[in-house]
Amino acid sequence: MVDNQHAATLTDTPPSPGTASAASGTGSATHRQALDVLRELVGHPGADFHEGQFEAIEALVDGGRRALVVQRTGWGKSAVYFVASLLLRRRGAGPTLIVSPLLALMRDQVAAAARAGVRAVAINSANQLEWDTVREQLAADEVDVLLVSPERLTNPSFRENQLPELIRRTGLLVIDEAHCISDWGHDFRPDYRRIADLITRLPEAVPVLATTATANSRVVHDIEEQLGAGVLTIRGALGRDSLRLGVLSLPDSRQRLGWLLTHLADLPGSGIIYTLTVSAAEDTARLLSEAGHQVLSYTGRTDPADRERAEQLLKDNQVKALVATSALGMGFDKPDLGFVVHLGAPSSPVAYYQQVGRAGRGAANADVLLLPGSEDREIWQYFATASMPSEDKAAAVLTALAEAGTALSTVALEACVDLRRTPLELLLKVLSVDGAVERVGGGWRSTGQPWIYDAERYQRIAQARVDEQDSMVIYQDTAGCRMEYITSVLDDETAHACGRCDNCAGRWFPVDVAEDATTAAGQTLSRAGGILEPRLQWPSGMDRLGVPVKGKLKPGEGLTEGRILARLTDLGWGSALRELFAAGAGDRPVDPGMLQACVQVLREWGAGDSRTPGWSGAGRPAAIVSVPSRSKPQLVGSLARGISEIGRIPYLGELQLAHGGPTGSRGGNSAYRLAGVWDRIVASPELEAALASAQGQSVLLIDDLADSRWTLTVAGRALRQAGAGAVLPLVLAQAG
Numbered sequence: 001m002v003d004n005q006h007a008a009t010l011t012d013t014p015p016s017p018g019t020a021s022a023a024s025g026t027g028s029a030t031h032r033q034a035l036d037v038l039r040e041l042v043g044h045p046g047a048d049f050h051e052g053q054f055e056a057i058e059a060l061v062d063g064g065r066r067a068l069v070v071q072r073t074g075w076g077k078s079a080v081y082f083v084a085s086l087l088l089r090r091r092g093a094g095p096t097l098i099v100s101p102l103l104a105l106m107r108d109q110v111a112a113a114a115r116a117g118v119r120a121v122a123i124n125s126a127n128q129l130e131w132d133t134v135r136e137q138l139a140a141d142e143v144d145v146l147l148v149s150p151e152r153l154t155n156p157s158f159r160e161n162q163l164p165e166l167i168r169r170t171g172l173l174v175i176d177e178a179h180c181i182s183d184w185g186h187d188f189r190p191d192y193r194r195i196a197d198l199i200t201r202l203p204e205a206v207p208v209l210a211t212t213a214t215a216n217s218r219v220v221h222d223i224e225e226q227l228g229a230g231v232l233t234i235r236g237a238l239g240r241d242s243l244r245l246g247v248l249s250l251p252d253s254r255q256r257l258g259w260l261l262t263h264l265a266d267l268p269g270s271g272i273i274y275t276l277t278v279s280a281a282e283d284t285a286r287l288l289s290e291a292g293h294q295v296l297s298y299t300g301r302t303d304p305a306d307r308e309r310a311e312q313l314l315k316d317n318q319v320k321a322l323v324a325t326s327a328l329g330m331g332f333d334k335p336d337l338g339f340v341v342h343l344g345a346p347s348s349p350v351a352y353y354q355q356v357g358r359a360g361r362g363a364a365n366a367d368v369l370l371l372p373g374s375e376d377r378e379i380w381q382y383f384a385t386a387s388m389p390s391e392d393k394a395a396a397v398l399t400a401l402a403e404a405g406t407a408l409s410t411v412a413l414e415a416c417v418d419l420r421r422t423p424l425e426l427l428l429k430v431l432s433v434d435g436a437v438e439r440v441g442g443g444w445r446s447t448g449q450p451w452i453y454d455a456e457r458y459q460r461i462a463q464a465r466v467d468e469q470d471s472m473v474i475y476q477d478t479a480g481c482r483m484e485y486i487t488s489v490l491d492d493e494t495a496h497a498c499g500r501c502d503n504c505a506g507r508w509f510p511v512d513v514a515e516d517a518t519t520a521a522g523q524t525l526s527r528a529g530g531i532l533e534p535r536l537q538w539p540s541g542m543d544r545l546g547v548p549v550k551g552k553l554k555p556g557e558g559l560t561e562g563r564i565l566a567r568l569t570d571l572g573w574g575s576a577l578r579e580l581f582a583a584g585a586g587d588r589p590v591d592p593g594m595l596q597a598c599v600q601v602l603r604e605w606g607a608g609d610s611r612t613p614g615w616s617g618a619g620r621p622a623a624i625v626s627v628p629s630r631s632k633p634q635l636v637g638s639l640a641r642g643i644s645e646i647g648r649i650p651y652l653g654e655l656q657l658a659h660g661g662p663t664g665s666r667g668g669n670s671a672y673r674l675a676g677v678w679d680r681i682v683a684s685p686e687l688e689a690a691l692a693s694a695q696g697q698s699v700l701l702i703d704d705l706a707d708s709r710w711t712l713t714v715a716g717r718a719l720r721q722a723g724a725g726a727v728l729p730l731v732l733a734q735a736g
Helices: 029-042 053-061 077-090 103-115 128-139 150-154 156-169 190-201 217-227 253-266 278-290 304-315 349-356 376-386 391-404 410-414 421-433 455-477 482-489 515-526 573-580 592-607 633-647 670-677 685-693 710-721
Strands: 066-070 096-099 120-123 145-148 172-175 208-212 231-235 243-247 271-275 295-298 321-324 339-343 366-371 437-440 443-446 530-532 562-567 623-626 651-654 699-706 727-734
Touching: 029 053, 029 077, 053 066, 053 077, 053 231, 066 217, 077 096, 077 103, 077 145, 077 172, 077 208, 096 190, 103 120, 103 145, 120 128, 128 156, 145 150, 150 156, 150 190, 156 190, 172 190, 190 217, 190 421, 208 217, 217 231, 243 482, 253 278, 253 339, 253 515, 271 278, 278 295, 278 321, 278 515, 295 304, 304 321, 339 349, 349 455, 349 482, 391 410, 391 421, 391 437, 391 443, 410 421, 410 443, 421 437, 455 482, 530 727, 562 573, 562 592, 573 592, 573 727, 592 633, 592 727, 623 633, 623 685, 633 651, 633 699, 633 727, 651 685, 670 710, 699 710, 710 727
Parallel strands: 066 208, 066 231, 096 145, 096 172, 120 145, 172 208, 243 366, 271 321, 271 339, 295 321, 339 366, 562 727, 623 651, 623 699, 699 727
Antiparallel strands: 437 443, 530 562
């Protein structure tokens, strides 16, 4: 965003290594022109450049160079490319092409450009109805800045029809949030690797600017290599004088939420409460809302229109806070954001710096508090491993595409490779960037180019992730300055003690938690029950795996809507369930408190609500059957028998395993998970006889953990075929 805050008088910060002197171009014609443009943009006759801003502009405009700007959030990186764009346009250059990673970031950049008199438009997945108008504006030379997402660069139609002309006419290429280019960056995105290819296709005279606020030396060097020879790197001091950092370690989620209930109203202005998972964001937002706080949740599951509305409400100070995952990050610009609180720590100081950088951009003071959780490492590990390509999965994808001899859609590939949709799409992007596959109109096809799994590279990246996690723990435990530690991790040679954080100046935040707040938090966390949606459609391509099904499940095959005690990612019962299903936890009978919570879920299910009649309209179950478990038979059996005794519903025993039982493991895609359980869970003759005597009444089906839900679906189908009426699943935990 260009404003007087971001482009004010020169700072007193000394030039950082590799930065040209601030006076190098002062007095030149370009400097006078750039200063005039800057003052026009910000509407302030006394505006001047921050140290390094004009040096970058001069390198781009006069030198046609490639430049990397690594500066703290709020320094004014957008001022560099807006001023450079207008100067180049006045010299006859074509429009600037900005590759920007997020829709929210694009919206802010387009709005900021419009306020500054820069004609900016965007092409992304959210404005397809405007694409024809944008193309007409480009053809008429009525656009100064065009923003595109990195995903556009991989779209076959865009790459073939629009990109060649854009490359021919581009006057300046800008790569915003350039740390996304790097494998080593905390937010690496394979689509960004396409930009290196784009750079090689640009005419040599076209300048290139890469910008980021979150890059250590390793990431900087990686970006420099991709930009090409002769890169001018301008790195500034990353310390944020406006931020007051602190860490408060509390024993559990109940205390952390209780602290928020007690002190949220006292935090300055409006802000962001970050959580590590979607369910934590939703649970926290619900708790705070019920206590009368004006908050909204903001996650990857939030509808795009609702996201935009939530962002605007926060900018207008109409809500106290957004309770958000990392979906609210890069690009969100509210200069007067008063605080950032983290419920759970991000996996690296770099990611933490990026998120807390939302606060205090245009204000003298902002509060930043971390409330770490005992479950943080487990969540970090999940996300770290989910993003790494697997050699055997990559080989399977390449083999499937080679054998097909034609393009395959992602859905078709799922029937060939045991990999879920999101990691499969990520792997395809990695293979595409490496030249082994390409995206075409019909999906993906092999290029025939050899591909070698770089095991050493991925091992180094995995180790770097572990090191980052360890650094985040050190940040929490350090007795030194917190800002100095974070900026040191980002290899800022000017890192110094801030004099403001809790370690430098003493604890600035209260630590008390009101008893009624703790009670309220405990009540929220103890709430049990969630909807378990039934499978309605068989996966595509099951014939490839020898399973004779397709399309929708037939009447009489599927389950009713079911219930879960909690999701593994929930703050309340999720914590106890994570311990129960942790590696090496073993098997034991169900805890009495957990049993009583399940009984309460059943009572509420039976009572129904305004949306769904009791027992999902199927009627009270006449019998209980359990899914056979090889890992936790005591847990499942004791849960089923306990419910039977309390509810006085006959327990008919468990289904049987056939053909050696289910194959495969958690984490595979839908098609393979179904194939692994198909015809491997059946009703015994004794169970069939007992079900026949129930005369088609509904049956409660008990299991411990639902992931893909195909085990439950196949078990329910077996019960229906054996004569059961509706099958109502009750599961302790749902993954994801």
